[in-house]
Every structure is written in structure tokens, then in C-alpha cells.
Amino acid sequence: MSGAARAHSGSFPALSAAEIVPQDHYARLLDTKRLSALAETGMLDSEAEAAFDRFTRLAARLLSVPTALISLVDDKRQFFKSQVGLGEPWSSQRETPLSHSFCQYAVSSAKPLVVADAREHPWLKHNLATSELGVVAYAGVPLVTSDEQVLGALCVLQPEPRAWSDEEIATLRDLGSMTMTELELRTQLARSKALRAERAKERNLLYAILDAIDDAIVVTRRDGKVMLANPAARRLRTPDLVESDSEAPPSRVLAADGSAASPAQGTPSTRALRGEEVRHVELLVRAPGEPEVHQSVHATPLRDDNGEVFAAVSVGRDVTKAREMQAALVRSEAVLQGVVRNLPNGAVLLFDRDLRYVMADGEQLLSSIGLRREDLVGRTFREVSRPEGAAEVEALYRAALTGESRMIELHRADKVFALTATPVRDAAGVVTAGLALVYDVTAHKQAEAMVRREAEAMRSQSVRDELTGLYNRRGFLELARQHLSIAAQMARPALLFFVDLNGMKRINDELGHETGDRALRETAEILRCTFRTSDMLARLGGDEFVALLMDADAKQQEGFETRVQREVEARNEQPARAFRLSVSIGGAAFQPERPLTIEALLAEADALMYEQKRARNAAR
Structure with missing residues (x-):
């Protein structure tokens, strides 16, 4: 036969007929x-x-x-x-x-x-x-x-x-x-199409977020030209747009108290373009025929890979109403303090839209967590917060400022506190601040934990055999069904052993039920010593026991049965025993390619166990 017509014989690495299906x-x-x-x-x-x-x-x-x-x-x-x-x-x-x-x-x-x-x-x-x-x-x-x-x-x-x-x-x-x-x-x-679609989606999402956000966002180039400004920036007439927009009505940018701003400093974006990080700069913008707008502005430089500033982004927030409300909030502080003093083991914290505390009361609770009223009032949440749980509390506060009421739990040492944040609204229904209520709920949580422990103990008793500590029939069948379902899906073998304690009636009749109970406990202990800690052991009732072994196949069956019988003999050789133990064992293999239910496996193992018991009785 020529080379061109030669039958395939291994010149190319191939899976031949002689090979078996790979185990994996x-x-x-x-x-x-x-x-x-x-x-x-x-x-x-x-x-x-x-x-x-x-x-x-x-x-x-x-x-x-x-x-x-x-x-x-x-x-x-x-x-x-x-x-x-x-x-x-x-x-x-x-x-x-x-x-x-x-x-x-x-x-x-x-x-x-x-x-x-x-x-x-x-x-x-x-x-x-x-x-x-x-x-x-x-x-x-x-x-x-x-x-x-x-x-x-x-x-x-x-x-x-x-x-x-x-x-x-x-x-x-x-x-x-x-x-x-x-x-x-x-x-x-x-991939390329999905990437382009994802980038377009992200870009549209970014624009949608910028359009929807209430804060003014402006990106300014190195030459002072505005690259991007969201609708809020144009509505609020942010300082950067005041300087760059020559067609808009004339406006003036002043310091927060109404005095002239320092020309040397410039706007927050101008300072950021010089490499400065600008935080919490409050400015006043006045335009003819328009209400005055107080803005709190942050600005940060944007740098390229070489560290050179190529643009600046500024974020401004309208704090006009917050300033107006702060005075009203301070006036109401005395009223709130009177309420708080009558709260059992609680504290009240009032914060404005900048998360700055404007009122705090409840000295007993505050002192229990190492705080005083003067530590809080006039300072922002981030200035006084501890690292643990800070992000969760800040999210709670910000949710209150959007009109939501939420509650979380905080753990400090051995104490548990319930923290509820709720919005404070003005006469028009606009959220102007947030109110945080703090209560020490440690005793309540301890009582809940005690109830859970008792419930868990009752649940454990419902699936455990009281005499031996093994699973009972109900617990075994429930767990075995789950294990066999996983074994079938993952193509993993399993073994089931049915173990019967021989002569149980004779032990009860001749030596009493207390001795019979001891025989059952010893049988359970033999199974614990014989099988692996990962194996599932149960007493189905009376003198019947089972063991379910995952990732074990029929080749291991005889070895486990021998180990059980050896452990039984070792017990029988102990001195001064009132009775001898004897067990009959039947084993059934679970095959994932031919999966059986746990009930069918039990029936198969039970039948094999009785064959062994009959053979044992016939040999006497």
C-alpha cells in the first residue's frame, strides 16, 4: 500500500479504539x-x-x-x-x-x-x-x-x-x-462588537447620570476652556461658567459672606489647574434679576501619565437652602434636647446636607461609645467617624437626605446599637436635613440570640436520634436525597451500608432495656470509629443502622465491612462484658450512570443484609 493510501495507524496522535473513555x-x-x-x-x-x-x-x-x-x-x-x-x-x-x-x-x-x-x-x-x-x-x-x-x-x-x-x-x-x-x-x-456596545452604553450612562445629577459638574481644559458642563452647572451658574461664558448675563463671584473674592486665588478650577486639590470652598454667585446662589465647590486636577495637569474637574453643590435652614435648625435644638433627655438609653443626631452635625444629645449613650456632644456639633460625619462601619452609616445618612428612612445595626465592642436615619422636611416637603436616632439594643439582641439557640437546639433534636446522637430516619433521608442528587450530577459514586444489630431482643429480654440501650450506643460508636468523619451515619429505628459514604465505590465495600466486624470483635474481647455484640451488614453501590433513589438503595442493602443474617443463622 502506498504512503498516500496507507491506513491511519498513528502518524497523527489520535484516540485509538484500544483506549478506554478517559476517566475525566x-x-x-x-x-x-x-x-x-x-x-x-x-x-x-x-x-x-x-x-x-x-x-x-x-x-x-x-x-x-x-x-x-x-x-x-x-x-x-x-x-x-x-x-x-x-x-x-x-x-x-x-x-x-x-x-x-x-x-x-x-x-x-x-x-x-x-x-x-x-x-x-x-x-x-x-x-x-x-x-x-x-x-x-x-x-x-x-x-x-x-x-x-x-x-x-x-x-x-x-x-x-x-x-x-x-x-x-x-x-x-x-x-x-x-x-x-x-x-x-x-x-x-x-468581542469587538460587545466591547463597542458596552462602551457606548457606559458613555450614554455617564451622560444620563450627569444630566440627572443635582450637583454642578464642570471639566475645564488647561487653556481655561470648558470641555463639559452638565445642566445643573448651567442652571446654577457655577464660577467656572461665569468666567468662561461671555454671552451669558453678567454675574459676580463673591466670597460666602458677600465680600469680593481674592483675584489672586481665582476659581476652584483655576486653582486645580495649578495642581491644587480644592475642598469645601463656599462661594456666592450674584446675577441681575436672579436669586443669590451659595455654592460649596470641590475641584481636583486631572493628570496624564507623566503627571502633568491637562484639565480640572469641579463639583459644586447649591447650599443656599441648607444655609437658610441651619439657623432654623439651631433654633429648634432646645426643643429637641428636651425630648432627647427623656429618651431611655438613646441619642438624637441632627445633620445638614453636607453631613455636618448641627445638634447632638443623649449624653449617656454617647459617652458609652466614647463621644461627647462637643465632639460632634459643627463637624462633618467623616471628621468624627470611625473606619469600621463608616461607609454603611454614610450611605444611611445620604439615603435620608434623598427622602428615605432606613435602619441598620452597629456593633461596638460588646454592644449593639440600632441606628435609624429619617429625612427632615420643610413646610414645602423639601428634605433639608436628616435626623439620626440611636438606641442601645444589646439586651434585646441577647434575648433574640437566646431564642435562636433554643430554636436551633429544637431543630437539631428533630433530625438526631436522642439515644445515639446519630441522624434519625427523618434527618438521614432528607440529607441523603441531597447528597445523591449532587452525586448524580457530578458523576460521583457512593456506598450505602445497612447494619443490623443481631440478638437485640435477647439482650432486652434477659439483661433489661438499659443494657439494650448500651448495646445500641456501642454499635453507634463502632460505626463512628469505622467510617470516615465525612460519612453520614444514622439509626433508622430499633436495631437498624445505616452509613452513606460519598466518593466510595463497590471495590471498597468489602474493606469497610471487614473493618466493622473487626471493631465488633475488639469490643467483644473487652473483659467483664455482660453481652456480646454481633451485626449483619448489607452494602449497595450508587452508580451515577444508573442513579437509584435513597429508598431503592436502602431496600437493596436491606435485602443483602438479611441474606447475610440468614447465612449466619444457618451456619449455627
Whole structure:
């Protein structure tokens, strides 16, 4: 036979018929990185495309086969991005479950899968692709990304046996590389499109936020020209716009007390362009025929990669109403103090829109957390706050200034405090300040904790056997169902043992129920000593015990049974015993490919246990 026609015999690394299905086959199929890479292509459930159809037609023509597929394999199915020659209904459905897939093995092995006759293949002859799709000869190469993630396979197949040549497999691999190049190009285009859409979304979101925000935001270039100003900045006539907008009505920027501002200093943005961080500068803007506006302005320089200032951003807030309300709030302080003095173990804090405390009372509670009234009044929250919980409290205060009332709990040493923040509104319903109420709720929380502990103890008693401390029937069945469901999903084995304490009636009748209880406790202790700490042990009732072992298979069954019997014998050899222990054991294996319910496993193990018990009685 010539080299060109030589049958495929290993010149290319391939998954041969002699190999068994890889043990981690399903783990590789379910690998999250692989599935993410597949989803990122955007090819699953996409329409057929001429670019990919050319590859399948070319594969079918060059290799003289009736059927060629580009198969993308996820965790439940194979989706045909392109197909030629596939029969119905699969051609219209463009997918099959993994029970009908050879390509999944090319994916999990990351090697070509070459099959001359699937009917004679040790682990493909049972695949439904053979019986229902009529696949006999198959050759498929994995489609692997540049970062080694296998997305699927390019494959050819026919309904008769065929010895594939090295040249044919090489041709298929070349076509697979071309297919993968097209897939990665599509992935890059999808990423680029998604990135552009995300950037446009972020840009629109930024503009929407700037339009909606009440604070004035202005970005000024190095040459003093305004690059960006939101509607609030134009409405409030911020100092930067006053200087730069020559067409607007004349306005004056003054100090907060109405005196002329220092020309040497300039606006906050001018100072920021010189490299200065500007904080809490209050200015007054006057325009003919317009109300005076008091603004609190922050400004910060924007620097390039070399540290050079190229622009400045300033944020201004209208504090006119806050200033007007501050006087009124101070006048009402005496009234509030009278109320607070009558609060049991509480404190009241009043803060303005800058989060500056204008009133604080409740000396007993404040002193318990190391604060005094004079430590708070006139200072902002950030100036007096502690690092722990500061962000949460600030968010609470700011929510109050937007009109929301909220409550949180704060923990300080061994004490718990309830902090409620609520808005303070003027006669027109406008929020002008916030009121914080603080109460020491330590005793209440301690009582709640005691109730929870008692409830937990009652819950534990409802799933535990009082005599042995093992799970009872109810607790075992509930947890076992959850464990077996996970084992089935993750393809993990398990073992169930049914253990019966022999001669329990004789011990009770001859030695009394107290001794019988001791025998049950000893049996429970034997199971604890024998099995792993991760295993689930239970007393179902009477003299019946069970053990559920996750990640254990039938090969380990005899070893565990032997260990139980040895532990029983070790107990029986102890001196001065009033009775001997004897147990019968039945074991049943949980197989994820043939999952049984916990009830079915119990029945199987119980039947095997009784066979052992009958054999033991017959041998006497």
C-alpha cells in the first residue's frame, strides 16, 4: 500500500479504539473555562452560514463521504454549526443529545478520533449515533482555540466501514485549522462588537447620570476652556461658567459672606489647574434679576501619565437652602434636647446636607461609645467617624437626605446599637436635613440570640436520634436525597451500608432495656470509629443502622465491612462484658450512570443484609 493510501495507524496522535473513555471525560466536557470559551463565540444556536458550509462541503468532497459536520459540544448536546448529508430529523434540528455523539470524545481527549467500524468499537458500539444515525466509519478532529480550549470537532462519517488513511486525516486536520481560524475570527468580531456596545452604553450612562445629577459638574481644559458642563452647572451658574461664558448675563463671584473674592486665588478650577486639590470652598454667585446662589465647590486636577495637569474637574453643590435652614435648625435644638433627655438609653443626631452635625444629645449613650456632644456639633460625619462601619452609616445618612428612612445595626465592642436615619422636611416637603436616632439594643439582641439557640437546639433534636446522637430516619433521608442528587450530577459514586444489630431482643429480654440501650450506643460508636468523619451515619429505628459514604465505590465495600466486624470483635474481647455484640451488614453501590433513589438503595442493602443474617443463622 502506498504512503498516500496507507491506513491511519498513528502518524497523527489520535484516540485509538484500544483506549478506554478517559476517566475525566465528563469533567473535561463540563470544564467552565471551555464552556465559557464556547459561549463567547456566539455560535451556539446561530443560523447556518455559507463560510462554514464551504468547509463541510469541501470535507465531504475531498474525503468522498456522504456526511460532514462542524459540531460544537456543550455540556448537554452537540450543535451543528454546519452539516452536509445528515438525515432527518437531525438535519432540521441541527443538534443531537450527547447520547448520539462521537465528537464529544474528540473534545474531551483533545485528539483526533478515528474509527473504522463503530459497531466493533469497544465503547462506541453502544452510542446511539451508531444505531439511530447509522454512523459506522467516523473521523473527527478537535477544534482547539489559541488558548487550548476545545470547542467541538470537524468530522466526516459514513454508514459503511472504512480504513482512514494518514493523508485523509491530515486533510481533515487542515480543514479543521481553517474552520478554527474562522471561528476565532468570529469570536474576535463578537468581542469587538460587545466591547463597542458596552462602551457606548457606559458613555450614554455617564451622560444620563450627569444630566440627572443635582450637583454642578464642570471639566475645564488647561487653556481655561470648558470641555463639559452638565445642566445643573448651567442652571446654577457655577464660577467656572461665569468666567468662561461671555454671552451669558453678567454675574459676580463673591466670597460666602458677600465680600469680593481674592483675584489672586481665582476659581476652584483655576486653582486645580495649578495642581491644587480644592475642598469645601463656599462661594456666592450674584446675577441681575436672579436669586443669590451659595455654592460649596470641590475641584481636583486631572493628570496624564507623566503627571502633568491637562484639565480640572469641579463639583459644586447649591447650599443656599441648607444655609437658610441651619439657623432654623439651631433654633429648634432646645426643643429637641428636651425630648432627647427623656429618651431611655438613646441619642438624637441632627445633620445638614453636607453631613455636618448641627445638634447632638443623649449624653449617656454617647459617652458609652466614647463621644461627647462637643465632639460632634459643627463637624462633618467623616471628621468624627470611625473606619469600621463608616461607609454603611454614610450611605444611611445620604439615603435620608434623598427622602428615605432606613435602619441598620452597629456593633461596638460588646454592644449593639440600632441606628435609624429619617429625612427632615420643610413646610414645602423639601428634605433639608436628616435626623439620626440611636438606641442601645444589646439586651434585646441577647434575648433574640437566646431564642435562636433554643430554636436551633429544637431543630437539631428533630433530625438526631436522642439515644445515639446519630441522624434519625427523618434527618438521614432528607440529607441523603441531597447528597445523591449532587452525586448524580457530578458523576460521583457512593456506598450505602445497612447494619443490623443481631440478638437485640435477647439482650432486652434477659439483661433489661438499659443494657439494650448500651448495646445500641456501642454499635453507634463502632460505626463512628469505622467510617470516615465525612460519612453520614444514622439509626433508622430499633436495631437498624445505616452509613452513606460519598466518593466510595463497590471495590471498597468489602474493606469497610471487614473493618466493622473487626471493631465488633475488639469490643467483644473487652473483659467483664455482660453481652456480646454481633451485626449483619448489607452494602449497595450508587452508580451515577444508573442513579437509584435513597429508598431503592436502602431496600437493596436491606435485602443483602438479611441474606447475610440468614447465612449466619444457618451456619449455627
